Amino acid sequence: MGSLRVRPFEEADLPDAAAALVEVHATDGYPVEGVSDPEAWLRSDDVLASWVAEADHQVVGHVAVMSPNGEDAVALWIRQSGESPERVAVLGRLFVTKRARNRALGEELTQTATAYAQTHGLRLVLDVMTKDTAAIRLYERLGWRRIGETTHHYGDGQQTSALCYVAPSS
Structure with a gap:
């Protein structure tokens, strides 16, 4: 695998990102929902911003910053921190295909989403199985x-x- 990069998601990425999601589900069982309609799951109305990881011009990963939608991590953080709900967002839809792993793409996707959140005055939370x-x-x-x-x-x-x-x- 040659050139790697993380860049903002574009609508033209949707079919390839959906295919990568289905591939990750087949190898890892993630996500547990959304695979029946991966394009809708990736383009949820809750997505504030998202990015893809590319290897040799092929989408091999994805991450999103999302508006809260009843996640327990959001409620826990607000209760523990006193943070205003408007200042909390969710890191979600993070995945990297098996063939592209061990190249720090998950780390780069996570850091990209975290930087976006910090720039926009948001604190990210998540839940992970x-x-x-x-x-x-x-x-x-x-x-x-x-x-x-x-x-x-x-x-x-x-x-x-x-x-x-x-x-x-930050």
């Missing part, structure tokens, strides 16, 4: 702080344990 150990290691290595635990509900009454994190302060 406990099964996603590589993602947990990434967030902790980048200084995200665990603020609690929750249960992620999805699908037809399914659930799994998850951890809530807040991004480091």
